[in-house]
Amino acid sequence: MPPAQQGPLAGVRVVEMGQLLAGPFCGQLLGDLGADVVKIEDPARGDPLRQWGRQLPEGVSLWWSVVGRNKRSVTLNLRDPEGQELAKRLIAQADVVIENFRPGTMERWGLGFEELRRENPRLVMVRVSGFGQDGPYAQRAGYGAIGEAMGGLRYVVGDPSTPPSRVGISIGDTLAAMFAAIGALAALQERQSSGQGQVVDSAIYEAVLGVMESLVPEWQVTGYQRERTGAVLPNVAPSNVYPTQDGQWLLIAANQDTVFARLAKAMDSPGLADDPRYATHGARGERQQELDDLIAGFTSGLDADELEKLLQEHGVPSGKIFRPADMFTDPQFAARKSITEVDHPTLGPVSMQNVFPRLSRTGGSIRWPGPELGAHTAEVLAGIGVDEAALQELRARGVA
Template sequence: MTASGQSAGPLAGVRVVEMGQLLAGPFCGQLLGDLGADVVKIEDPAKGDPLRQWGRQLPQGQSLWWSVVGRNKRSVTLNLRDPEGQELARQLIAGADVLVENFRPGTMERWGLGFAELQELNPGLVMVRVSGFGQDGPYSQRAGYGAIGEAMGGLRYVVGDPSTPPSRVGISIGDTLAALFATIGALAALQERQTSGRGQIVDSAIYEAVLGVMESLVPEWQVTGYQRERTGAVLPNVAPSNVYPTQDGQWLLIAANQDTVFARLAKAMDAPELADDPRYASHGARGERQEELDNRIAAFTSALDAEKLEALLEEHGVPSGRIFRPVDMFADPQFQARESITEVDHPVLGPVAMQNVFPRLSRTRGTVRWPGPELGAHTAEVLAGIGVDPDALAQLRASGVA
């Protein structure tokens, strides 16, 4: 533990330089920083990461989204389009373990910051490259956003109600999936470096990250010709597993598709005979009568308020859960017991609540040490570490380099 009583985290001592902006690369940097890495984020001196202005709510002009994605990072301003800014970046990267970037492929090479050049400076460097379509292939030079990767990776087609056009998940899931795969790749490359002493490139494409979580979608088509379609709130032939209305206007998700669990649900419904009814007795039979069964369960759930219904189902060992909003999360004892939501002091807004660090480690748990910093808040201290004195920094700032 540190002097403050917080764990240094399992990645304490790992140095990360983060470039790029918005979400895919920066979320990878957030995850590494959450686990204790020293993350130096390089931003444009004029505006910084556009995420500083993003979000549906900007209290006192502060982006709450940035307070999360920028947390645990040190902000350094450098103009990477300027040769002097590029040289300072090289000096920072020379002492780094990991470089994270999510520019369009070829950008780093045009700046003299390609992997070949950087590996000469730092043979052990792990270079994490997040992009829409990867570093090669005919689409690599296309502008690649998370939404495009979600569409190309197969997710958009299967999300939503069959009566509507393909829908989107309500968060930037393509970007965050690419960042998760990038983080896994970075950790794997750091582990391999312990044996070889050499760094390597981690190439995380958004569309491939989405494709990677699409379950058996590909072999279903290749082997059987089966094309998954949009199915709304259910999985076809998996019943009962749906959201059901309650008397007090809430929704409760009930997952009782296993035979033994369905028998417990039937007992909770005061209709134990349903478990032996040939129409519902097997997984296949329930799947064939999915809509009919869902309507029957909805009639049962609609007669009880959510709290009583949840308690009844818990008593009978039936997996269930309310559809949570933030207000529910703050009040929930499970969230409270595990500190799933934490508070961090913001210099402008005061205490700001946000999701904690996941997963948790038993000895070296990651922590949120500070929220997303002000633009360039750490430029002086970081550049001093590579020999830039205050007078030189003043000149760099006057010329727009830092």
Template sequence: MTTTIEAKSDSGPLSGLRVIEMGQLLAGPFCGQMLGDMGADVVKIEDPTKGDPLRQWGRQLPEGQSLWWSIVGRNKRSVTLNLREPEAQDIARKLLSTADVLIENFRPGTMERWGMSYEALAKLNPKLIMVRVSGFGQDGPYSQRAGYGAIGEAMGGLRYVVGDPSMPPSRVGISIGDTLAALFATIGALAAVRERGSSGRGQIVDSSIYESVLGVMESLVPEWQVSGYQRERTGAILPNVAPSNVYPTKDGKWVLIAANQDTVFGRLAVAINQPELAADPRYATHGARGERQEELDGIIGEFTSTQLAQDLEVLLEKHGVPAGKIFRPVDMLTDPQYLARESIISVDHPVLGPVSMQNVFPKLSRTAGTVRWPGPALGQHTAEVLSGIGITDSDLSTLRARGLA
């Protein structure tokens, strides 16, 4: 059972921060989602015809509604403007003249062609922070290339080390490159807001997908540069770290067990009714277990295959062995830890009714972020937002008739 939240119009630590989001799909919009989750007023500018393509993305489109959009578009106000047209660009500039943050993830050079370079916008609004998310960054020989998340994952080093060693480089089952770029963009935006408090000036935050992936690749580069060691694909294990793997259960599920420390391995040996393993020279030390990793995994897997997943979890917890099921959505929706922390909430959708989705993370004790509404309909807030810069209903009707809004 999930917790149903009530919409709040003004909450979160970023309440009062005005963000204009341009661009589409995931890297830029996920940055906007995180800022909106923490209370910022995020105004998303979309093309009047179809809007953000993410509105049509996802494996399931019940009632023609993208469940993915309901999350990435949450807490945002949708305004339609055809930014390819000069008059619509003028309107965008008016919106940006009093904004705190601009998020854009077009190919580098697009904003400049539209007369909205940082230099031009800074003349209108010196405090504006321009968050630029792209595949390869705003400069360098690759900057003009199409920068999809998958390419950034490959160039940043992630794809090479993911997957089974007997297979070609694989991928993580989510758009991790885009998400990482959005996370770094968000960190940069918050740092720039903090610095602006001292200087009174905005600046550019340049977040590239490939560098964001590179940023989480641990010691991959110095391992090669200093010692010539190249990390390879290792599937579900880390070489020479044992036991630390996923193990089968009697009911066809998988449980991850991480017992590579000597003391923890001793407790695991007792739990699987083979306490003598902890004193056996073949398994007694971290190094010895690493050398016999496959053999040891076989011994453990033989035991876990006789246990139901739930019973195995209870047994391992009793013996102080870190372990956990491989979760799917069906597990998340009923798990007591998820329920206790309200990790998943139910948000009222105007078409679909209650929709379960992840809550706002991280949690703040005093000024927590909230999900105030799901992804809005295309152009739902156009009149509301544009009236704030003096555009009347009559003006808006004319703009719409001309395909500008």
């Protein structure tokens, strides 16, 4: 039996369907906060994420160990009528069902919301897709990268001298998952008064669009089009990454007048704060490159640790560009246990990011890493009346 549920969502049953990242990351977030997440996977292949990642020690996906954590794996062939019926019985006992198939797939399987709500009117159905459940693009294949492109993010990422770049993670998928999780929590809260479930429709391109700040009104009101600007925001200075003597980079954000005055003092050039060329936000913005070159000349004469210490003493916001090795040795990460160790049945202790955000009284937890395919099939199906003999028959026919 898995460890007892704990966290603010203890007692909430989630059935997760779908694969790869957008739907499963939503399930991970809910599971981290204590929900009992039952993940349905194809008996033959499981979630493809089980094979994803640049590093597969002993054939194990480290990515899966994170995204699959706190979930119970159940194998069911959803293309088989018996598998569909068993899924329907599981969902009848659930509070939330998550799916990220192409719109219409669940309906073809007899698992659309209208059908499911007949058995479970309190059900919250979370649907994550590239373009949402309606509109002319709904049936298009919609991966996270496409949502990043159409939502406006890709165009503004990178250096202006290069084609649009990408963020180094699957940010479109994870943003859609986070909006989906927020929607699920909102629907569960509303259900307390209405007694009714509803559909949460999270589109990847809209999730990306939702975090694009004032990009839309800037264009509509003034005709201003944001462009790629590399490591800086135009006219916001100084705020950039600066080289150090030992070959590292330090991010310094000193664009406010008072903070810039503190930086000037740290540089042993307090007069810069009163110099008309740099004294105001607007003036610094006009001479952004000139000012960055001046600061880079200063930072290049100090090692990163020495520079960071000096800036902190002067109250100037700064930080190293962290890689994993830095995270493992940083005292802030250690004090807050931002990275934690989880026992893995094959690999032993595996480090991964902890549960965020933190709650002061009913915090979440990582109870186990991503499980083996079908590890909980017998346990979960027993809850809907499938005994061992029946399970063996289902497995022989490729249903479970």
